[in-house]
Amino acid sequence: xxxxxPSFLSTSERTAVRTRREGAVLHVxxxxxxxxNAVTEAMLDRLLDIVAAPDPEVxxxxxxxxxxxxxxxxxxxxxxxxxxxxxxxxxxxVFGEKGRQVCEAISGSxxxxxxxxxxxxxxxxxxxALACDLxxxxxxxxxxxxxxxxxxxxxxxxxxxxxxxxxGAARVRDLVLTGRAFDxxxxxxxxxxxxxxxxxxxxxxxxAWAKPVLRRPEAALRVTKALLSSYAAATRLADPGFxxxxxxxxxxxxxxxGGERGx
Numbered sequence: 001x002x003x004x005x006p007s008f009l010s011t012s013e014r015t016a017v018r019t020r021r022e023g024a025v026l027h028v029x030x031x032x033x034x035x036x037n038a039v040t041e042a043m044l045d046r047l048l049d050i051v052a053a054p055d056p057e058v059x060x061x062x063x064x065x066x067x068x069x070x071x072x073x074x075x076x077x078x079x080x081x082x083x084x085x086x087x088x089x090x091x092x093x094v095f096g097e098k099g100r101q102v103c104e105a106i107s108g109s110x111x112x113x114x115x116x117x118x119x120x121x122x123x124x125x126x127x128x129a130l131a132c133d134l135x136x137x138x139x140x141x142x143x144x145x146x147x148x149x150x151x152x153x154x155x156x157x158x159x160x161x162x163x164x165x166x167x168g169a170a171r172v173r174d175l176v177l178t179g180r181a182f183d184x185x186x187x188x189x190x191x192x193x194x195x196x197x198x199x200x201x202x203x204x205x206x207x208a209w210a211k212p213v214l215r216r217p218e219a220a221l222r223v224t225k226a227l228l229s230s231y232a233a234a235t236r237l238a239d240p241g242f243x244x245x246x247x248x249x250x251x252x253x254x255x256x257x258g259g260e261r262g263x
Contacts, residue, residue, distance in 0.1 A: 063113065070115075104131075123147060
């Protein structure tokens with residue numbers, strides 16, 4: 001299958017996630033700048049290890065990306081290899097399920113999670129950022145959901161129901177059906193970002209959010225986070241995010257078969 005993803009999204013053999021601890025703040029960085037921090041299965045495995053079972057002393061988790069871009073989406077080479085190995089899409093199902101688990105672990109984390117976004121956040125990259133409680137972006141950041149143009153559904157990490165909850169159904173239809181890019185200013189208006197600052201001030205903006213959180217009593221903070229997550233979930237009663245992996249794999253396999261017949 002020839003998914004029309006950017007040609008520079010190639011698989012990295014290393015895990016490509018780095019962590020740095022500063023007191024009760026854990027910085028988690030997608031670290032594959034040569035591929036635009038393309039999301040690989042190994043990267044998801046490592047993220048799940050970090051986020052699903054965090055140190056209980058971590059009060060704030062900051063998710064960022066190395067290099068010019070936050071994350072350019074899924075890894076093209078892995079997708080192609082999975083479909084060659086199993087045209088039925090089993091590898092894509094596994095990848096999609098891990099993506100859902102990672103995004104749920106981020107959104108359900110006991111720690112307050114902050115997305116630090118620079119450059120582009122595309123597809124799966126937008127899903128990872130949107131799973132965070134707080135999101136700050138550089139003035140030059142941009143966002144896009146290109147899946148439909150690539151012959152795929154917008155079904156990864158529970159992105160669609162979460163985006164509809166945060167942004168609203170009418171606006172999401174525009175973003176998904178057109179696949180157009182939108183800038184940081186529009187992302188702020190849509191509540192995809194809660195703050196927009198010059199790129200040089202991203203770290204200061206993250207610290208400004210983390211500082212008061214670290215002063216909050218631990219028990220009260222933990223319960224409040226649980227309440228916020230519960231109330232948000234209550235507005236997504238028809239959330240079919242658990243089907244994302246199956247939908248992505250099925251459509252990818254069907255598109256691949258269609259492409260082969262058309263050759």
